[in-house]
Amino acid sequence: MTDALVTWPYTSAVLLAGAALFATLLFALARFGIPGVDRISANTIQRLAKNSAAPIAGQLANRAVDLIFAAFVLRLLGATANGQYAVAVVTWLYLKTISDFGLSVLVTREAARSPDRAGYLLGASTLLRIVVLAALVPPIAAYAVGGTHLFDLSRASAIAIGLLTLSLVPGSYTEAINSIFNAHERMELPAALNVATNLFRVCLGLAALVAGFGVVGLALVALVTTTVSTLAYHVALRHVGVRPVWRLTRSEARWLITVSWPLLLNSLLVNLFFRADVFIIQAARGDHALGVYDAAYKFINTVLLVPTYFTLAVFPILSRYAASDQTRLIDSYRLATKFMLIIAWPMTLGTVALAPLLIGILGGAEFLPDSASALRVLIWFLPLSYVNGVTQYVLIAVDRQRTITGAFAAAVVFNLGANLLLVPRFGIYAAAAVTVATEVVIFATLAVAVRRYVGHLNWAGIAVRPALASCAMGAVLLLTWRAGAIPATIAASLSYAAALVVSGAVGRQEANIVLALLGRARTVAS
Numbered sequence: 001m002t003d004a005l006v007t008w009p010y011t012s013a014v015l016l017a018g019a020a021l022f023a024t025l026l027f028a029l030a031r032f033g034i035p036g037v038d039r040i041s042a043n044t045i046q047r048l049a050k051n052s053a054a055p056i057a058g059q060l061a062n063r064a065v066d067l068i069f070a071a072f073v074l075r076l077l078g079a080t081a082n083g084q085y086a087v088a089v090v091t092w093l094y095l096k097t098i099s100d101f102g103l104s105v106l107v108t109r110e111a112a113r114s115p116d117r118a119g120y121l122l123g124a125s126t127l128l129r130i131v132v133l134a135a136l137v138p139p140i141a142a143y144a145v146g147g148t149h150l151f152d153l154s155r156a157s158a159i160a161i162g163l164l165t166l167s168l169v170p171g172s173y174t175e176a177i178n179s180i181f182n183a184h185e186r187m188e189l190p191a192a193l194n195v196a197t198n199l200f201r202v203c204l205g206l207a208a209l210v211a212g213f214g215v216v217g218l219a220l221v222a223l224v225t226t227t228v229s230t231l232a233y234h235v236a237l238r239h240v241g242v243r244p245v246w247r248l249t250r251s252e253a254r255w256l257i258t259v260s261w262p263l264l265l266n267s268l269l270v271n272l273f274f275r276a277d278v279f280i281i282q283a284a285r286g287d288h289a290l291g292v293y294d295a296a297y298k299f300i301n302t303v304l305l306v307p308t309y310f311t312l313a314v315f316p317i318l319s320r321y322a323a324s325d326q327t328r329l330i331d332s333y334r335l336a337t338k339f340m341l342i343i344a345w346p347m348t349l350g351t352v353a354l355a356p357l358l359i360g361i362l363g364g365a366e367f368l369p370d371s372a373s374a375l376r377v378l379i380w381f382l383p384l385s386y387v388n389g390v391t392q393y394v395l396i397a398v399d400r401q402r403t404i405t406g407a408f409a410a411a412v413v414f415n416l417g418a419n420l421l422l423v424p425r426f427g428i429y430a431a432a433a434v435t436v437a438t439e440v441v442i443f444a445t446l447a448v449a450v451r452r453y454v455g456h457l458n459w460a461g462i463a464v465r466p467a468l469a470s471c472a473m474g475a476v477l478l479l480t481w482r483a484g485a486i487p488a489t490i491a492a493s494l495s496y497a498a499a500l501v502v503s504g505a506v507g508r509q510e511a512n513i514v515l516a517l518l519g520r521a522r523t524v525a526s
Contacts, residue, residue: 015207022200023228029192030235057191062198063302067362069202070298073218074363076209083282083291085215087153088160090278092168095140097267099133099168102260104179111183118183122176123244128256129172131248133165140165151283160219167223170230176244177233184240193232201225262405269408276412277419277431284424293428295363296375303347303382307340307389322397330455333394338462340386342505345470346496351379353477353489370428377432384439391446400453407445414441465505472499 074082103125111118144161147153181190201221208217237243282290318336321329351358355372363371392404415438422430450457473496480488500506 011210012207015203015210019200019203019207022196022203026193026196026200026228026232027235029189029196030232031238033189033236033239034192059191059305061195063305065195065198065202067298067302069205070295071362072206073209074295074298074367077214077291079291079295079363079366080286080288081156081215081291082294083287083289084154084157085160085218086290086294087278087282087287088157088164088215088219090275091140091143091161092164093275094268095133095136095165096168096171098136098264099129099172100175100264100267101129101132101257102262102264102267103129103256104175106256106260107176107179108182111180115183118180118240118242119245120247122180122242123246124248124252124256125179126173126176126244127246127248128253129175130169131253133168133172137165151279152286153282154215154287156215157287159216163216163219163223167226170227174226174230174233177237180237180240180242186240189236189239190233193229193236197225197229197232200228262401266401266405266408269405269412274435276416277423277434280419280423281428281431285427289428292367292371293374293431295359295367295371296378296432298362299351299358299375300378303351303379304385306343307386310336310340311389311393318394318397322394322399326455329394329397330457333390333450333454334457334462336390337387337457338466338505340390341383341463341466342469342500344383344386345466346473346493348379348382349470349473349477349492349496350489351382352376353485353492355379357485374428374432377429378435381436381439384443388439388442388446391443391450394454395446395449398453400449403446403449403453407442407449410445411438411442414438465503466500468503469496469499469505472496 073085077085107121107125111121140161144153144158148155148158178190181187204225205218205221208221211217213220278290278294281293317332318329321332355375356368359367359372359375395401395403415434418434418437419431422434447459473492476492476495477488480491483491
């Protein structure tokens with residue numbers, strides 16, 4: 001204990017020095033930008049490549065940093081305190097989604113169409129976000145105060161909710177500035193700023209944890225980080241030549257709300273069904289159970305990066321074919337869904353095999369075996385989740401986005417009802433199973449819309465061969481399990497690749513696509 005008391009001030013000092021270094025880097029990037037980046041923006045193709053690669057690279061870097069940070073957080077906080085912070089973070093996520101009101105997408109679109117209105121859109125959207133946030137304060141305060149009596153919400157969670165809510169005030173301005181950068185096709189600078197901000201947050205957060213400030217310390221760090229990031233983003237505005245116009249009339253607010261309302265609804269429904277179980281677990285099973293369940297989600301958040309960027313990449317192709325060639329649209333959709341399944345199955349089975357090892361590395365023995373068991377159930381949502389991600393963009397491509405809202409509304413009703421019914425009795429395993437079942441509900445609803453507005457798809461023909469390959473992988477896992485989880489997973493992955501070829505899941509068309517990516521194919525079906 002004496003050694004710990006002696007060393008922690010030095011550890012905190014080093015971490016604070018790191019935070020100061022990354023803060024300096026953050027403001028240097030904001031002031032001077034990224035040297036030489038304009039040289040790779042001479043034409044449309046180069047801009048597209050730059051604006052795709054920079055956010056992807058930034059997100060991957062941030063997710064890697066987040067996983068490392070999560071490993072320290074889980075060990076320094078423990079399961080119970082992690083649950084206390086998780087409920088505060090998910091509350092913040094809901095508040096952020098509602099207060100954003102779909103304005104991020106709207107401001108990007110409108111500023112791209114009318115660059116001369118960018119300053120007005122920047123100021124007006126920020127003010128509207130703050131107005132909406134102010135309207136949300138009373139119910140959130142009621143939840144934070146009343147929850148300590150009705151749902152065993154801890155005092156630390158209530159304080160953290162307050163601090164995270166306050167962080168949304170400067171964060172609203174940051175979101176608006178980011179939309180302006182997107183409209184000007186300058187995605188690379190916000191991506192770099194986000195990485196520097198995340199590194200600053202991690203150093204400051206670890207310093208707070210080492211010093212023993214716990215859940216409240218993490219929330220305070222989030223507030224400080226957001227404020228510093230906002231100041232840096234304001235400095236960075238010089239690169240797009242935009243100054244905010246702080247004006248919001250009643251008619252302008254009405255127009256912004258009317259146009260952005262559908263975007264808010266879709267975002268809210270996605271977040272509502274995906275993490276509503278957090279509040280039910282906390283109320284029914286307590287902070288410890290929630291902390292164990294949240295540890296499993298650290299990996300889930302990472303694997304969800306794949307469909308996000310794949311669908312963004314394929315969306316322009318789907319949109320083009322939707323307007324000109326229905327047959328190619330269906331063929332592209334079929335190929336995309338098969339590709340998603342081919343990726344999802346080994347990730348699912350590999351996670352089932354390695355879950356105890358992954359959770360052990362991330363959180364330690366305190367989270368075993370329950371978190372690993374929950375992850376083994378939860379990961380089965382992945383194949384349908386990947387398919388549903390592509391399907392959403394196909395429906396948007398054919399201008400039937402309202403069917404997506406209906407699908408998510410059905411999913412929310414099912415998810416909330418099933419969680420309320422099953423979580424009090426069966427705990428976190430029920431929540432994980434309900435997440436998997438919710439993807440089935442979404443798929444069934446979207447499949448009806450696809451058949452009506454896109455065309456007939458032979459789902460069995462698409463899914464059966466990747467599924468057969470996954471069965472081969474599962475069989476090898478069972479046969480080689482005694483050799484150890486890692487050798488068994490490697491052997492099973494090799495067998496999966498071979499089974500894809502033998503079963504015909506991967507054929508000439510897929511080979512041509514790979515050769516095209518390598519620059520070796522002369523002709524590839526477009």
